[in-house]
Amino acid sequence: MNDDSLDKLIRDKVREHENLYPDRWSAPDILWRSLNERRDRRQAKRRKLLWQVAAAILIVMMVGYTFFLDNGPGISIKHDLSPAALSVKEQDAIDFIARYCAGKTISCNTPDVLELRGDLERSFRKLEEIDDQLKIYGNDAVLIRAKARIESHQARLIKTIVQIL
Amino acid sequence: MQRSGCEMHLIIKTNRPLDLLELIRRCLSDSPDAQKLLFEKFVTPMARLCIRYLKDHDVAQDVLMEGFMKVFDRLKHFEYRGEHSLGMWIRKIMVNECLMMLRKDRTRFIYVTEQHIEVNEIVEDHIATDDILALIDHLPDGYRMVFNLYAIDGYSHKEIAGLLDISESASRSQLTHARSKLKELLRKHGWT
Numbered sequence: 001m002n003d004d005s006l007d008k009l010i011r012d013k014v015r016e017h018e019n020l021y022p023d024r025w026s027a028p029d030i031l032w033r034s035l036n037e038r039r040d041r042r043q044a045k046r047r048k049l050l051w052q053v054a055a056a057i058l059i060v061m062m063v064g065y066t067f068f069l070d071n072g073p074g075i076s077i078k079h080d081l082s083p084a085a086l087s088v089k090e091q092d093a094i095d096f097i098a099r100y101c102a103g104k105t106i107s108c109n110t111p112d113v114l115e116l117r118g119d120l121e122r123s124f125r126k127l128e129e130i131d132d133q134l135k136i137y138g139n140d141a142v143l144i145r146a147k148a149r150i151e152s153h154q155a156r157l158i159k160t161i162v163q164i165l
Numbered sequence: 166m167q168r169s170g171c172e173m174h175l176i177i178k179t180n181r182p183l184d185l186l187e188l189i190r191r192c193l194s195d196s197p198d199a200q201k202l203l204f205e206k207f208v209t210p211m212a213r214l215c216i217r218y219l220k221d222h223d224v225a226q227d228v229l230m231e232g233f234m235k236v237f238d239r240l241k242h243f244e245y246r247g248e249h250s251l252g253m254w255i256r257k258i259m260v261n262e263c264l265m266m267l268r269k270d271r272t273r274f275i276y277v278t279e280q281h282i283e284v285n286e287i288v289e290d291h292i293a294t295d296d297i298l299a300l301i302d303h304l305p306d307g308y309r310m311v312f313n314l315y316a317i318d319g320y321s322h323k324e325i326a327g328l329l330d331i332s333e334s335a336s337r338s339q340l341t342h343a344r345s346k347l348k349e350l351l352r353k354h355g356w357t
Binding site for chain 1: 197201204205208209210212213214216217222226229230233234237294295297298301312315316317344347348351
């Protein structure tokens with residue numbers, strides 16, 4: 001017997017057999033009923049899942065809206081993307097410090113002033129980094145807050161140095 | 166009691182025969198009567214198909230119901246291409262369901278080598294359909310799967326390789342082993 005005739009023999013027998021409902025099985029009516037019960041259960045499950053998803057979306061929206069209200073309606077965070085903009089007074093103070101310390105005066109080289117000037121320089125570098133990140137990520141709230149903190153720290157540093165000098 | 170699938174008539178309340186397209190249309194409009202008719206029309210061959218792949222009657226019954234649920238869920242995507250297209254489409258869904266079940270239960274889906282095969286004696290000396298089916302049942306799962314897919318359900322080796330996640334050559338080799346085992350069994354019982 002070659003392969004094709006073996007396949008054909010078995011295929012024909014199987015097809016012939018496919019018209020006979022398996023006698024060990026429950027009647028088709030019973031199967032149909034249980035199929036419908038299963039479908040109903042699944043649909044109920046799907047409905048439940050849909051409600052859960054809808055509830056989750058609603059919660060997220062409510063949390064988002066509350067957060068939005070906390071920031072004040074119509075208020076959005078904006079910032080100046082140009083490198084650290086100092087006030088005229090602060091710029092004058094920085095110029096004064098630079099001129100004064102160019103003469104290598106003793107008061108400029110005290111450990112306190114040196115440390116404060118070091119801090120001031122670091123704060124400028126930090127501001128530049130934040131400005132670069134803002135250019136990449138846009139108006140990111142965390143970056144804007146960090147920039148504001150550094151700018152106020154810078155103002156305090158300048159004031160202290162000028163007072164000491 | 167054995168019922169014949171051919172005896173089913175596509176008649177809905179109006180008592181006039183219903184063609185397949187009309188039946189599909191009614192199923193799609195969620196008519197429970199139409200869905201029941203569709204189920205009754207295909208339940209017998211599909212039950213046999215599931216048994217052929219899974220052997221275990223309880224598992225086969227479960228898979229058959231899952232398969233019909235998929236059929237009703239996906240009927241809107243079915244493209245009618247002639248009288249037999251619906252049957253072929255349902256058959257594909259059932260085969261996939263059977264394979265999924267076998268994949269879930271990995272222990273049943275093992276490719277064995279020739280020396281591991283143990284075949285029980287088949288007592289009858291005449292070649293009846295039941296005997297042929299018993300022969301197929303005696304094949305190891307891997308052989309039986311490939312033989313069912315290729316020789317009976319008409320899948321190509323490429324398709325089988327995709328379905329069973331094996332290479333085409335592995336599919337060919339499983340088929341060759343299955344055929345030689347079947348021939349050996351047929352010879353053993355004096356049927357060839």
